[in-house]
Amino acid sequence: MAANPLIPEAPARRRFVVGSAAAFGGLSIGLSLPFGDDAQAQPAAPEVNAWVVVRPDDTVVVRIARSEMGQGTLTGLAQLVAEELDCDWARVTTEYPTPGQNLARNRVWRNMSTGGSRGIRESQEYVRQGGAAARTMLVQAAARAWNVPAAECRVERGTITHTASGRSVTYGQVAAAAATMPVPENPPLRDPKDWKIAGKPLKRLDTAPKLDGSQIYGADLKLPGMLNAAIRACPVFGGKVAKFDAAKVDRMPGVRRVLQVGDDAVAVVADTWWQAKVALDALPIDWDGGANTKVSSETIAATLKAGLDAPEAYVGNRAGDVRAGLAGAAKRLEAVYGYPYQNHATMEPMNATVRWTPERCEVWTPTQNGEATLAAAAAASGLPIAKCEVYKLHLGGGFGRRGHQDWIPQAVTIARALPGTPVKLMWSREEDMTHGRYHPVTQAKLVGGLDASGRLTALHLRLSGQSILAGVAPQNLQDGRDPVVFQGLSPSGDGAFGYDVPNLLVDHAMRNPHVPPGFWRGVNHNQNAIYLECFMDELAHAAGVDPLEFRRRHMQKHPKHLAVLNAAAERAGWGKAAAPGVFRGLAQHMGFGSYTAAVAEVSVSKEGALKIHRIVAATDSGHAVNPQQIAAQVEGSFAYGLSACLYGECTVKDGRIEQENFNTYEVLRLADMPKVETIVMPSGGFWGGVGEPTIAVAAPAVLNAVFAATGRRVRQLPLRHADLKRA
Amino acid sequence: MPTLNVNGRDLEVQADPDTPLLWVLREQLGLTGTKYGCGIAQCGACTVHIDGAAVRSCVMPLAAMKPAQKITTIEGLSSGASHPVQKAWLALDVPQCGFCQSGMIMAAAALLKEKPRPTDAEIDDAMTNICRCGTYNRVRAAIHVAADGGTPKA
Numbered sequence: 001m002a003a004n005p006l007i008p009e010a011p012a013r014r015r016f017v018v019g020s021a022a023a024f025g026g027l028s029i030g031l032s033l034p035f036g037d038d039a040q041a042q043p044a045a046p047e048v049n050a051w052v053v054v055r056p057d058d059t060v061v062v063r064i065a066r067s068e069m070g071q072g073t074l075t076g077l078a079q080l081v082a083e084e085l086d087c088d089w090a091r092v093t094t095e096y097p098t099p100g101q102n103l104a105r106n107r108v109w110r111n112m113s114t115g116g117s118r119g120i121r122e123s124q125e126y127v128r129q130g131g132a133a134a135r136t137m138l139v140q141a142a143a144r145a146w147n148v149p150a151a152e153c154r155v156e157r158g159t160i161t162h163t164a165s166g167r168s169v170t171y172g173q174v175a176a177a178a179a180t181m182p183v184p185e186n187p188p189l190r191d192p193k194d195w196k197i198a199g200k201p202l203k204r205l206d207t208a209p210k211l212d213g214s215q216i217y218g219a220d221l222k223l224p225g226m227l228n229a230a231i232r233a234c235p236v237f238g239g240k241v242a243k244f245d246a247a248k249v250d251r252m253p254g255v256r257r258v259l260q261v262g263d264d265a266v267a268v269v270a271d272t273w274w275q276a277k278v279a280l281d282a283l284p285i286d287w288d289g290g291a292n293t294k295v296s297s298e299t300i301a302a303t304l305k306a307g308l309d310a311p312e313a314y315v316g317n318r319a320g321d322v323r324a325g326l327a328g329a330a331k332r333l334e335a336v337y338g339y340p341y342q343n344h345a346t347m348e349p350m351n352a353t354v355r356w357t358p359e360r361c362e363v364w365t366p367t368q369n370g371e372a373t374l375a376a377a378a379a380a381s382g383l384p385i386a387k388c389e390v391y392k393l394h395l396g397g398g399f400g401r402r403g404h405q406d407w408i409p410q411a412v413t414i415a416r417a418l419p420g421t422p423v424k425l426m427w428s429r430e431e432d433m434t435h436g437r438y439h440p441v442t443q444a445k446l447v448g449g450l451d452a453s454g455r456l457t458a459l460h461l462r463l464s465g466q467s468i469l470a471g472v473a474p475q476n477l478q479d480g481r482d483p484v485v486f487q488g489l490s491p492s493g494d495g496a497f498g499y500d501v502p503n504l505l506v507d508h509a510m511r512n513p514h515v516p517p518g519f520w521r522g523v524n525h526n527q528n529a530i531y532l533e534c535f536m537d538e539l540a541h542a543a544g545v546d547p548l549e550f551r552r553r554h555m556q557k558h559p560k561h562l563a564v565l566n567a568a569a570e571r572a573g574w575g576k577a578a579a580p581g582v583f584r585g586l587a588q589h590m591g592f593g594s595y596t597a598a599v600a601e602v603s604v605s606k607e608g609a610l611k612i613h614r615i616v617a618a619t620d621s622g623h624a625v626n627p628q629q630i631a632a633q634v635e636g637s638f639a640y641g642l643s644a645c646l647y648g649e650c651t652v653k654d655g656r657i658e659q660e661n662f663n664t665y666e667v668l669r670l671a672d673m674p675k676v677e678t679i680v681m682p683s684g685g686f687w688g689g690v691g692e693p694t695i696a697v698a699a700p701a702v703l704n705a706v707f708a709a710t711g712r713r714v715r716q717l718p719l720r721h722a723d724l725k726r727a
Numbered sequence: 728m729p730t731l732n733v734n735g736r737d738l739e740v741q742a743d744p745d746t747p748l749l750w751v752l753r754e755q756l757g758l759t760g761t762k763y764g765c766g767i768a769q770c771g772a773c774t775v776h777i778d779g780a781a782v783r784s785c786v787m788p789l790a791a792m793k794p795a796q797k798i799t800t801i802e803g804l805s806s807g808a809s810h811p812v813q814k815a816w817l818a819l820d821v822p823q824c825g826f827c828q829s830g831m832i833m834a835a836a837a838l839l840k841e842k843p844r845p846t847d848a849e850i851d852d853a854m855t856n857i858c859r860c861g862t863y864n865r866v867r868a869a870i871h872v873a874a875d876g877g878t879p880k881a
Binding site: 004005006007069070071072203204206207208209210211212213214215216217219220222228253272273274275278344345346347348349394395396397398399426428429628632635636637638639640643661662663667668669670671673675676 | 733734736738742743745746747750753754755756757758759760761762763764765766767769770772800801802803804805808813816817820821822823824825826827828829832850851852854855856857858859860861862863864865866867
């Protein structure tokens with residue numbers, strides 16, 4: 001981009017290759033984009049293999065297939081490749097290969113989808129093999145040039161040395177030759193205990209351009225001749241455009257086009273986005289909301305409530321005979337909980353820039369799933385997928401929202417109306433709030449039975465509510481059953497139930513309102529952990545046993561669940577006196593392959609004001625690729641989880657979401673944020689996720705602490721509706 | 728044509744007088760470091776300095792700006808990210824997605840100008856910007872580091 005005279009050019013101003021390479025696409029694989037002089041000035045270098053490019057100046061470019069949205073995956077994946085490659089970490093940079101290139105090369109970079117805390121755990125093996133294979137090929141190239149056996153060469157930080165003769169060469173000098181070497185199959189990987197780059201608390205690679213405004217997000221993209229679009233879709237999900245009066249606005253300043261997009265939206269295209277928004281606000285639009293206009297939060301709650309006792313339900317986990325177990329219990333306890341709709345509310349609203357011609361469709365967008373974006377773009381473009389391409393841009397927040405693709409067909413449809421002209425579609429915050437892919441709404445009824453000794457002998461956890469899969473991927477239902485609703489409550493797998501209960505039934509009455517559901521950071525673990533962990537607290541109280549001790553008695557067959565719980569409790573000082581007026585609550589949960597536990601310390605004033613002082617969180621993710629980034633993710637997960645716990649709620653009236661902006665959709669701010677002490681305790685032998693798991697324990701730990709402080713059980717989220725005043 | 732002083736330069740801008748300063752900066756002047764997050768002064772992603780004070784530019788119409796007022800954006804905060812707040816942010820790896828961080832940094836820089844050694848309570852009051860990634864604790868810690876010059880004590 002041409003230098004902006006309003007941006008001071010410091011002599012020492014560094015160019016950040018990470019930022020520009022990531023923003024401008026995978027240039028070293030032959031793409032040319034219409035801007036980005038800095039990046040284009042980079043000399044083309046051959047790749048050693050799909051994961052590694054070494055430039056003649058010894059810069060190592062690590063290809064990152066997953067999307068970076070703040071979670072640190074870009075840095076973590078680069079560490080894993082660099083570890084096996086034995087390169088100089090100070091010379092590592094990254095770039096995104098494009099989804100179109102992945103398709104053209106038979107998915108050499110495999111899955112680009114970034115969600116479910118899978119970025120590292122599901123690609124660690126093949127990216128490490130990529131680094132290891134590249135190292136082998138680089139060494140072979142040097143050895144061949146010297147005519148010595150490769151085994152006589154060693155590598156230190158990107159320099160290959162022939163030990164006997166003392167000759168040495170850098171990776172950059174042999175990279176071109178290395179690309180022609182035979183590709184080793186299944187190269188051996190280092191034992192994590194020998195890691196020098198992976199496993200270390202290294203700084204992120206992508207920080208610097210976020211400090212001076214130079215990071216280009218999708219919302220910031222500007223292409224030559226680009227126009228801007230604002231859009232409004234029918235506020236009632238499933239509704240349509242009835243009519244609109246374009247003549248009222250088409251002569252407003254900057255307006256170029258007013259058009260219907262699909263059957264449910266209207267867009268204004270203008271010179272600037274602000275002009276487009278002003279005209280759209282002035283545009284008279286009549287909507288046909290259809291049958292869903294009768295739906296409200298109250299009707300949805302009634303539908304779900306009926307599901308709590310419905311005879312038909314899908315089974316998620318069953319042991320023994322829960323009916324007999326409950327019938328024979330010395331003491332029975334019953335409670336009903338509920339969890340509302342929530343919006344992801346990424347700070348950067350949904351956006352995409354598209355240039356469409358009859359020959360080619362190009363999309364620039366922040367996406368968590370570049371390949372799904374490519375497929376969505378192709379479907380909307382009327383072109384074969386080989387004539388479409390997606391350039392992934394750094395995401396201004398994802399949290400699951402950008403795994404959905406609903407804004408892509410809109411953007412492509414608009415660009416098709418203006419062939420050859422790039423058009424950037426950006427949603428307003430109001431559009432973003434009212435057209436989300438919402439955290440699903442559910443209720444739960446729990447019935448527990450204790451024997452005379454206070455042991456939990458029977459538990460029935462009935463979920464009632466929305467299935468995400470039914471909304472977004474019904475083909476993945478299993479005979480109608482959604483296995484994802486049972487996250488954290490399953491008999492085994494990456495979200496396994498952590499208690500020994502001889503008579504257990506977890507089942508789900510599926511009730512799907514018309515509000516579109518989505519994967520929302522933590523997904524169904526969020527409410528499932530509240531239901532189970534708050535009810536375990538209720539049971540402990542009913543049994544007259546300390547909540548930690550009560551859990552321990554039921555966790556003997558779940559040592560990893562227990563280990564994190566014990567670690568968090570010990571660090572927090574469970575069992576020892578807290579500060580005056582401060583009360584503790586705890587929770588444990590397994591999700592996304594990782595074991596987590598938290599202790600919350602809260603106080604509640606006589607007037608009912610809640611203050612969360614401190615969270616102690618323990619995570620066992622098996623391996624820890626970057627402990628510093630894990631700590632950052634855990635801190636962030638508590639901000640997200642506590643935001644949901646305290647404030648998060650989207651309500652439905654007349655078929656539409658009522659909250660339109662942050663004034664009515666409150667989120668956690670700095671003053672509310674507790675101290676977070678993170679215990680990273682990788683026990684080895686497995687790979688768990690990091691971005692999401694600890695969200696699950698945020699809310700139940702706080703809710704249990706609120707009970708300890710007030711004697712009140714908050715069973716309907718968010719907590720702000722609860723009256724915590726004491727007489 | 729209205730004149731604005733942005734990052735030390737006087738500029739004529741062509742925009743409707745009702746256009747918020749945010750969109751003048753982003754779409755007329757190409758200064759995209761200042762972000763749109765809500766448009767109603769709730770989130771702070773659009774924070775800039777006007778005569779040194781933090782202002783949410785998304786609700787500041789162009790017509791309300793005076794030529795003598797000095798506007799500073801994230802791009803003009805310092806040369807080479809050398810402001811103590813930027814140095815502290817780098818040292819503590821504060822940003823995650825980073826989208827809110829321009830506004831966070833500008834709000835923090837304005838706070839430190841007014842209160843060189845802010846207490847936690849003063850940070851609570853001044854830093855009302857929204858971050859969905861949850862960088863709040865590092866923001867707080869980095870403000871304290873910035874108050875000491877931007878380099879963490881070993």
